[in-house]
Amino acid sequence: MPEQFATAHRPTPDAAREKQRVALLSILGAVVLTAMKLAAGLLTGSLALLAEAAHSALDLVASALTFFAVRVADRPPDPEHRYGHGKAENLTAFVEAALLLLTVIWIVYEAIRRLFAETVEVEVTAWAFLVMGLSIAVDLVRSRALERAAREHRSQALAADALNFRTDLLSSVVVLLGLLALALGQRTGWDAGGWLPKVDALAALAVAAIV
Numbered sequence: 001m002p003e004q005f006a007t008a009h010r011p012t013p014d015a016a017r018e019k020q021r022v023a024l025l026s027i028l029g030a031v032v033l034t035a036m037k038l039a040a041g042l043l044t045g046s047l048a049l050l051a052e053a054a055h056s057a058l059d060l061v062a063s064a065l066t067f068f069a070v071r072v073a074d075r076p077p078d079p080e081h082r083y084g085h086g087k088a089e090n091l092t093a094f095v096e097a098a099l100l101l102l103t104v105i106w107i108v109y110e111a112i113r114r115l116f117a118e119t120v121e122v123e124v125t126a127w128a129f130l131v132m133g134l135s136i137a138v139d140l141v142r143s144r145a146l147e148r149a150a151r152e153h154r155s156q157a158l159a160a161d162a163l164n165f166r167t168d169l170l171s172s173v174v175v176l177l178g179l180l181a182l183a184l185g186q187r188t189g190w191d192a193g194g195w196l197p198k199v200d201a202l203a204a205l206a207v208a209a210i211v
Contacts, residue, residue: 022149022158026066026161029063033135033138034057036135038057043125044125046175047110047111047120047122047201048174049128049179051110051175051207052132052172052175058100062099062100062160062161065095066092093159100164104211112201114204132175142165143169144162146159146161175203181199182200
């Protein structure tokens with residue numbers, strides 16, 4: 001008689017499909033936001049927007065890892081994994097944190113360079129405001145959906161994704177405020193002692209701090 005595997009919590013097929021559906025929607029959202037932020041950042045020259053684009057690109061990688069993890073974690077125990085495959089979600093959560101750390105290092109480096117070595121003029125456009133407003137709305141919706149699914153299915157990978165998108169929401173607000181300050185300064189001619197061009201780099205540093 002074959003050796004019995006240790007009893008492990010196994011989700012129902014419907015629960016497994018729900019976890020995968022939420023993770024897949026997160027991937028689609030990351031694709032759209034990454035493309036839009038990158039386009040807006042390149043058009044305006046805004047480091048804060050480029051930092052957000054990099055953050056969203058890593059979100060895309062993290063969401064893909066999450067989708068993979070929840071599929072693997074829902075497999076039943078086998079001879080090589082007697083307690084199931086749940087550790088795949090723990091590993092994915094760890095990888096997501098490492099990717100975010102690498103993003104922070106790049107943002108801080110580029111922001112310091114723009115603050116003290118090179119001044120880059122940022123052209124604030126209505127497109128930039130539209131992109132950030134849409135980003136905030138999308139991040140709010142998907143973070144709530146991921147958080148709800150994570151609680152329901154006890155998924156660490158989905159919980160990590162939800163936390164990631166909550167930080168996206170906050171960092172998007174910071175970038176939006178930085179763009180607003182730049183737009184008002186450029187429109188009124190108020191330069192704040194020559195520091196107006198540095199506002200964008202400061203907003204990027206704030207994004208790094210939030211992440």
